[in-house]
Amino acid sequence: MRIRTTVAVVSGALALSAFAAPAAQADDSAGDTKISNVVVNGGKAVVVDATKAKKVTLTFTATDNSGIAWAHPILYRGASIEKSETGALADSSDGRAKCTKVDATKSTCKATFTLKQRDNLINSVAGTWKVWxxxxxxxxxxxEKENAKSFSVQRASKLTVDASPEPVKKGKTITVTGKLSRANWETGKYAGYSAQSVKLQFRKKSSSTYTTVKTIKSNSTGNLKTTVKASVDGYFRYSFAGTSTTPAVNAAGDFVDVK
Structure with missing residues (x-):
């Protein structure tokens, strides 16, 4: 059975971090076996910080008129499984999913994977991953499905804000500083995220809604700085919309008392 050889080759390549041309094809099948309802991390992006490994759960349904014998999933990043930049095997001893029989033809399957910094995670592999x-x-x-599902793996983000002076006279200048940073999986620290558009937002003391005052860009070290005129008591914050590799984040509001 060709597929058993394929699984062994692909799994071995990933386990050894050697991603050179396993004997897999894009998609392949024989008979009436189907794979459906593939969900990674509950449908949310996988956000990984600078130091703590991330457990990721995959669920899917497999059906066949004779019943399901086993299923083997792999998470990977790359144009194809043959050209994987990195990947993750299921945490089970044999790399297979745990499949639970629902009825004579259908099973629900579940597998857990570990994404770990400086192992299967380096900065360049943030972005779109796939499920084989x-x-x-x-x-x-x-x-056999090479891209049963696509999902995002992102570098965790942080955003700070500081508005000063506090208190300030009405009409005077307020300087608002902050920093946008994100996890560096290679150093185990957070580093500034440069050249990113970030919104300065304000809400009045009596309001629960922030409105955008202006948009600025982070500098080469991720720092933010701009000025506004003091008008009324309220909270300033920075807001980042996120990118394909880094999630959206809002700074906690900093209150300014206007005299």
Whole structure:
């Protein structure tokens, strides 16, 4: 059965961090085996900080008229499984998902993966990842999907703000500083995120809604600085909309008392 060789080769390549041309094809199948309802991390982006490894759960459904024998999923980053830049095997001893029989033809499957800094995570692999799955039936039918699902793996972000002076006279200048940073998976620290558009927002003391005052860009070290005129008591914050590699984040509001 060709698919068993494929699984062994792909798994071995990922386990050894050697991603040179496993014998997988884009998609392949025999018989009536189907894979559906693929969900990674509850449908949310996978956000990983600078030091703590991240556990990621994958769930999916596999069906075949003879019942499902086993399923083997892999998470990977790259144009294809053959050209993977990095990847993650399921945490089970054999790399397979745990499949639970629902009825004679359908099983629900679950696998947990560990994404770890300086292991399968370096800064350059943040962005879109894919799920490779093969499901095998009891009658030797199977389905292999190279991109059963796409999902985001992102470098965790932080954003600060400081508005001064406090208090300030009405009409005087307020200087608002801050910093946008994100996890560096290679150093285990947070580093400034440069050249990013960040909104300065304000809400009056009596309001629960922030409005955008202006948009500025972070400098080469991720620092932010701008000025505004004092008008009424309220809170200033910076707001970052996020990118494909870094999640959105808002700074906690900093209150300014206007006299």
């Amino acid at each position: 799955i093969v499901a095998a039936a009891k009658d030797d039918d199977y389905m």
